[in-house]
Amino acid sequence: MTEKRLNTLKPGEHYTAQELDSFVSTTDVVLLSSNENQLFTEPDREYKVTMELDGFFEHSSEDGEKYFRDKKTYVVEKA
Structure with a gap:
């Protein structure tokens, strides 16, 4: 069986934990x-991508500032 390599995730789509791990x-x-x-923990469990974001804010405990991290972010939930 050929394993498919994902380049991106699509909101509304389902993926296995193994696919997300890869x-x-x-x-x-x-x-x-x-x-x-x-x-x-369960490679065959399916997850649904509920949201795709272009980044997130992070608070630094070192200097007390908030920084925007420009990193693709996905929210998933058990399907």
Whole structure:
């Protein structure tokens, strides 16, 4: 069986945890999940991409400033 390599994720589409794992291993992205730290524990579990963002704000505890991180970000939830 040939494993497909993902270049991007599409909102509304479903992906397995294994596909998401491969994607984040080869792409500079942030993946947010409502499944806490269990996102990759079941490789065949499906997740739906609910949102795609161009970046996010992050607060620095070192200098107290907020910085926008220009990094593709996806929100996923268990399907």
